[in-house]
Amino acid sequence: MILIRSLKVAKVMTLCMDLYRETGDLKKALNAVDDVLYGEAGSNNEGKNEVANKTDVYLNMLMHDVDKQKLYEMNDGFFTTDGSFEFGDNLERIARKHRIGLFQLIGPHFPALGHFITLSLANKNYVNFFEKGNGHFISWQKILSFNMSNRFKALDLMCNVEGKYDILNKRRVTYLEQNRKAIFDECNILEFLIHHFNKYQWSLISRTYDDEFKSYYHLEHKDMKEEFFRYMCNGSKNCNIYNSDHFLDNDNDDNKAVLKNVNSFNVDAPFNVKDNFGVFAHNYLNFSPKQIVYMHFYNLSGILNNEIEAYVGSLYLPGYYNAIQLAFDDEVTLKDQFTNLTKCNFNML
Numbered sequence: 001m002i003l004i005r006s007l008k009v010a011k012v013m014t015l016c017m018d019l020y021r022e023t024g025d026l027k028k029a030l031n032a033v034d035d036v037l038y039g040e041a042g043s044n045n046e047g048k049n050e051v052a053n054k055t056d057v058y059l060n061m062l063m064h065d066v067d068k069q070k071l072y073e074m075n076d077g078f079f080t081t082d083g084s085f086e087f088g089d090n091l092e093r094i095a096r097k098h099r100i101g102l103f104q105l106i107g108p109h110f111p112a113l114g115h116f117i118t119l120s121l122a123n124k125n126y127v128n129f130f131e132k133g134n135g136h137f138i139s140w141q142k143i144l145s146f147n148m149s150n151r152f153k154a155l156d157l158m159c160n161v162e163g164k165y166d167i168l169n170k171r172r173v174t175y176l177e178q179n180r181k182a183i184f185d186e187c188n189i190l191e192f193l194i195h196h197f198n199k200y201q202w203s204l205i206s207r208t209y210d211d212e213f214k215s216y217y218h219l220e221h222k223d224m225k226e227e228f229f230r231y232m233c234n235g236s237k238n239c240n241i242y243n244s245d246h247f248l249d250n251d252n253d254d255n256k257a258v259l260k261n262v263n264s265f266n267v268d269a270p271f272n273v274k275d276n277f278g279v280f281a282h283n284y285l286n287f288s289p290k291q292i293v294y295m296h297f298y299n300l301s302g303i304l305n306n307e308i309e310a311y312v313g314s315l316y317l318p319g320y321y322n323a324i325q326l327a328f329d330d331e332v333t334l335k336d337q338f339t340n341l342t343k344c345n346f347n348m349l
Helices: 002-023 026-037 039-044 057-062 068-072 085-097 101-106 110-124 126-131 140-145 148-159 171-177 185-208 214-218 221-233 253-260 273-286 289-304 308-316 322-329 334-348
Strands: none
Touching (some): 002 026, 002 308, 026 110, 140 308, 273 308, 289 308
16 A cells, blocks of 8 residues: 555656647646645635534545444454445545545655645745745755755745854754744645655665764765765675665565566666666565664655655655654564554554
């Protein structure tokens, strides 16, 4: 279902581009994305108050047209991602009604979530951005390619907020000092996402190099990418990271045998979506926590260098929040982590 969700997100992402290519009307393309994510019910909050006090109304909406026996006999508790498609459709309908359909669809996926929030901001502030020229629109892909501090500066420029960068104050301090009541809600969400994306980037560097080389935190993005390939492949210029000693350094012999035979990988196009997706789709349940981290850092190095294929390839990677956090604490495979989460979910029911 991770792969299915990725395909659904990719379809919505291409909707805006395809419609703009067909019509040349940017506003129409942005409206189409909002309609998919929120719908008319979400845009006007119709029915929000009338159901607030009705007993079991949400349960009835969730169970509409759902085979209850099949639902109860499922082997896992991830109702939002597995099992009954009818149940998932009903859940999405409720989410859209309350304008949280975007979060229901994507979850804590920083690149995809930021992409759509930025498009929503562009649509809401369309006149200033694209007609009057009073604002500066910056794509989410471009923002992520900036260094950590410049991401906040770019956001302040786009949201028309005066940025203060006193080196003695942390970002959260200056953030609280600024008057953000008048700005768009999307800007506050993007602020949150940038903070966690920065934390994600620092965590990956620390985990990849076992916190031995502090200087890696401050490398230019081009140098960071080159250093990662050098590290993974011991300086080889023809670097296939899936065949590298570091990537194969785990106790799963079957996993090693499969990855050693990955021949479709093109070293001249290391972020090719088809090649990397093929490796991921066939192996990700057997990846060790360290391999999960390598996959994320590998893709991150492309995002930091504004590689469009790495940006698109980020869609199928799970665990921008939970799986990475779990990988730091528990040396088990991703498959075992999902199994443990399922058990926890059942214990809570």
